[in-house]
Amino acid sequence: MTPNKYLWLIPMFPLAGAAINGFFGRHSSRKAITAVALTLCGASFVLALIIAAGFSSASAPYYFDLAHWLRSGDFHADFSFYLDQLSLVMMLVVTGVGFLIHIYSVGYMWEDDGYYRFMSYLNLFMFFMLTLVLAKNYLMMFIGWEGVGLASYLLIGFWFTKDSAASAGKKAFIVNRIGDFGFLIALFLLIKHFGTLDYPALFAKIQPLSPETAGVGLLTSIGILLMVGAAGKSAQIPLYVWLPDAMEGPTPVSALIHAATMVTAGVYMVARSHVIFERAPSAMTVVAIIGTLTALFAATIGIAQTDIKKVLAYSTVSQLGYMFMACGVGAFSAGIFHLMTHAFFKGLLFLAAGSVIHGIGGEQDMRKMGGLRTYMPWTFATMGIATLAIAGIPPLAGFWSKDEILARAFDENWVYWLIGLITAFITSFYMFRLMYMTFGGDYRGGSAAHDVTHQSADAHAMHDKHATDDTAHGGHGDHSHGEPHESPWVMLGPLVILALLSLFGGFVGIGDRFEHFLDPVFRAPVEPGLVASSREAASKTIEYTLMCISVTVAGFGWFLAWLLYSSKPQLPARIAERMGNLYKAVANKYYVDELYAVLFVNPLIDGSATVLWHGIDQGVIDATVNGSADAARRVSDEVRHMQSGNLRSYAGWVAAGGALVVAYMVWMGIR
Amino acid sequence: MVPLSYYLVLSGILFGCGVLGFLIKRNIITIFMSIELMLNGVNLSFVAFAAQWHALSGQIFVFFVMVVAAAEAAVGLAIIIAVYRTRETLNVDQVNLLKL
Numbered sequence: 001m002t003p004n005k006y007l008w009l010i011p012m013f014p015l016a017g018a019a020i021n022g023f024f025g026r027h028s029s030r031k032a033i034t035a036v037a038l039t040l041c042g043a044s045f046v047l048a049l050i051i052a053a054g055f056s057s058a059s060a061p062y063y064f065d066l067a068h069w070l071r072s073g074d075f076h077a078d079f080s081f082y083l084d085q086l087s088l089v090m091m092l093v094v095t096g097v098g099f100l101i102h103i104y105s106v107g108y109m110w111e112d113d114g115y116y117r118f119m120s121y122l123n124l125f126m127f128f129m130l131t132l133v134l135a136k137n138y139l140m141m142f143i144g145w146e147g148v149g150l151a152s153y154l155l156i157g158f159w160f161t162k163d164s165a166a167s168a169g170k171k172a173f174i175v176n177r178i179g180d181f182g183f184l185i186a187l188f189l190l191i192k193h194f195g196t197l198d199y200p201a202l203f204a205k206i207q208p209l210s211p212e213t214a215g216v217g218l219l220t221s222i223g224i225l226l227m228v229g230a231a232g233k234s235a236q237i238p239l240y241v242w243l244p245d246a247m248e249g250p251t252p253v254s255a256l257i258h259a260a261t262m263v264t265a266g267v268y269m270v271a272r273s274h275v276i277f278e279r280a281p282s283a284m285t286v287v288a289i290i291g292t293l294t295a296l297f298a299a300t301i302g303i304a305q306t307d308i309k310k311v312l313a314y315s316t317v318s319q320l321g322y323m324f325m326a327c328g329v330g331a332f333s334a335g336i337f338h339l340m341t342h343a344f345f346k347g348l349l350f351l352a353a354g355s356v357i358h359g360i361g362g363e364q365d366m367r368k369m370g371g372l373r374t375y376m377p378w379t380f381a382t383m384g385i386a387t388l389a390i391a392g393i394p395p396l397a398g399f400w401s402k403d404e405i406l407a408r409a410f411d412e413n414w415v416y417w418l419i420g421l422i423t424a425f426i427t428s429f430y431m432f433r434l435m436y437m438t439f440g441g442d443y444r445g446g447s448a449a450h451d452v453t454h455q456s457a458d459a460h461a462m463h464d465k466h467a468t469d470d471t472a473h474g475g476h477g478d479h480s481h482g483e484p485h486e487s488p489w490v491m492l493g494p495l496v497i498l499a500l501l502s503l504f505g506g507f508v509g510i511g512d513r514f515e516h517f518l519d520p521v522f523r524a525p526v527e528p529g530l531v532a533s534s535r536e537a538a539s540k541t542i543e544y545t546l547m548c549i550s551v552t553v554a555g556f557g558w559f560l561a562w563l564l565y566s567s568k569p570q571l572p573a574r575i576a577e578r579m580g581n582l583y584k585a586v587a588n589k590y591y592v593d594e595l596y597a598v599l600f601v602n603p604l605i606d607g608s609a610t611v612l613w614h615g616i617d618q619g620v621i622d623a624t625v626n627g628s629a630d631a632a633r634r635v636s637d638e639v640r641h642m643q644s645g646n647l648r649s650y651a652g653w654v655a656a657g658g659a660l661v662v663a664y665m666v667w668m669g670i671r
Numbered sequence: 672m673v674p675l676s677y678y679l680v681l682s683g684i685l686f687g688c689g690v691l692g693f694l695i696k697r698n699i700i701t702i703f704m705s706i707e708l709m710l711n712g713v714n715l716s717f718v719a720f721a722a723q724w725h726a727l728s729g730q731i732f733v734f735f736v737m738v739v740a741a742a743e744a745a746v747g748l749a750i751i752i753a754v755y756r757t758r759e760t761l762n763v764d765q766v767n768l769l770k771l
Binding site: 646648652 | 764
């Protein structure tokens with residue numbers, strides 16, 4: 001009996017946890033809630049480890065049909081689970097990082113009134129995310145896909161009494177709807193033309209098709225529509241706008257959902273659909289271009305942000321762009337590799353940022369931090385490791401995966417590589433800027449001035465309206481903060497573990513081992529010689545040269561950040577002044593939100609108000625209902641006079657009626 | 672033998688008197704008697720037709736009408752007495768509590 005039989009239990013454990021805490025959490029003690037949430041989440045992690053230990057490539061892909069779901073004619077979609085190398089990696093990342101973040105949340109959210117709600121939502125998220133990665137057909141994936149969107153909405157708007165949080169949640173949900181629309185259409189096309197959504201059956205039908213090199217064919221359309229879905233979920237251009245706002249949620253949520261797992265669902269989906277994309281070169285190009293542009297675009301915005309979480313949010317968007325770039329050039333395994341290492345170091349960055357925010361009483365503005373390395377050494381050390389990792393300094397995790405992507409991008413087209421390289425430079429710059437502003441220099445917060453300063457409007461002048469009151473974050477603004485303090489061990493533990501993973505997690509990629517592990521998924525029946533040979537063509541010298549260049553560039557970014565934010569801290573303001581409008585545009589995120597407001601949001605609201613609301617709803621529907629009621633009232637107003645209470649008038653009516661009937665009969669008789 | 676039309680005309684006159692009385696009189700007792708008059712007008716046409724066509728059912732129907740009229744008279748008189756006791760009048764124009 002293989003442990004694979006219990007695969008379906010992995011998503012079910014967190015679901016049980018969500019149900020128990022959701023229904024009974026309100027009246028349970030925090031200890032009980034913690035026990036339920038952690039035990040069930042941990043159980044699925046342990047089970048995932050057991051399954052991973054028993055996993056052998058020979059038996060993959062393994063699938064297991066749990067129950068029937070939809071059966072209609074030839075089409076059927078079942079509750080069935082699928083395990084191959086790809087979903088194994090995803091499953092381990094999700095349960096592992098998810099479990100660590102659950103532990104962290106215990107410390108971070110302990111004093112929040114909605115603690116049970118938070119834990120229940122987190123467990124619910126785990127359930128949907130695991131459904132997404134373990135699904136055997138696209139429809140099951142779609143359940144998870146929508147479910148993580150729901151969990152994300154609930155958690156972004158966790159502090160729903162705050163207006164900005166509630167609207168950020170709505171924004172995330174609505175923007176995701178656009179992407180989901182594309183995804184759904186792609187699924188309909190698949191059903192229409194292939195009659196199934198089961199991965200094995202579907203891919204077996206698509207395998208024999210030849211690539212659509214000329215024009216836009218069926219597979220190209222499907223690919224592009226899938227990419228629209230992925231762009232919504234994974235915050236790519238043009239649908240990335242929700243992710244920075246999503247930072248309104250509690251920090252563990254940002255780490256779990258908006259950095260490590262949910263936002264990577266799009267990458268997973270594209271990688272899972274590689275059979276389709278490989279036969280649609282134009283769709284692949286679209287993916288690569290979107291990814292590359294997003295990587296650069298988001299990174300440049302990240303330079304000018306002053307909110308610690310917003311920097312990380314744009315960094316996430318940018319790193320997701322890398323993953324799509326990898327998928328777009330056909331390096332799916334490199335994309336998944338980066339997905340994994342990114343989950344480690346970006347999850348760590350967010351958790352460390354949460355620890356910083358926690359330690360100084362809910363402040364998120366980096367200009368009010370500084371000097372924290374002496375107050376919170378552990379947070380500083382772990383966040384430093386994560387920064388080195390994301391900047392691509394060897395031998396940390398980010399270096400291996402990013403380098404893999406850049407090398408593969410160079411094989412495809414040096415333009416991708418160049419933009420990727422520039423992005424790497426910017427990434428390194430803004431990350432070290434964040435480090436120097438947060439941990440370097442002296443503490444600028446000042447406990448006495450804290451209450452006054454965090455209200456000041458100028459501190460948020462560069463934020464959009466959603467961010468104006470984000471100092472209320474953390475839910476612990478009520479207990480007064482003196483000195484910044486280090487976080488408790490329940491929060492530091494996950495940091496340390498993730499730091500170790502960020503340090504050593506990249507080694508699985510040495511010598512293409514990670515790639516070879518995923519080979520059966522991405523390579524199997526596609527003429528193996530062809531792809532492999534082109535891979536060999538890129539000689540090792542070029543690869544090492546590229547490696548050196550990217551490390552140099554990352555080092556240069558570090559140096560620049562040190563120069564501007566540590567050595568000569570008065571310089572950035574001067575440069576910003578010099579740049580003038582360009583700086584303002586970057587700081588305002590290129591006014592994309594404003595542009596969308598003018599182009600889409602306002603016309604939609606206006607159209608809804610004038611046409612749908614006043615025109616159709618009030619003019620037609622309400623008018624019909626009110627009109628018929630009005631007519632009935634007016635008619636009865638007249639008719640009621642017949643009921644006079646006068647007996648003889650009743651008799652008169654009866655007699656008149658009788659006479660009428662008789663007259664009618666007589667008239668009919670004569671005729 | 673008296674022709675059928677005589678009976679029918681008499682029956683119509685009786686019924687018409689009943690209707691007229693019902694409409695114009697104000698005393699409940701008189702109205703009640705007008706109803707009886709209408710019933711009897713109908714009864715007359717029943718028996719006239721029955722005699723004309725030698726059909727027994729018309730005759731029997733008259734018995735039924737009489738029985739129902741007797742029962743109705745009992746209930747009706749009871750109501751009239753009850754009305755008189757509470758309102759001290761038999762004028763229907765003053766018994767109009769249901770008026771709007």
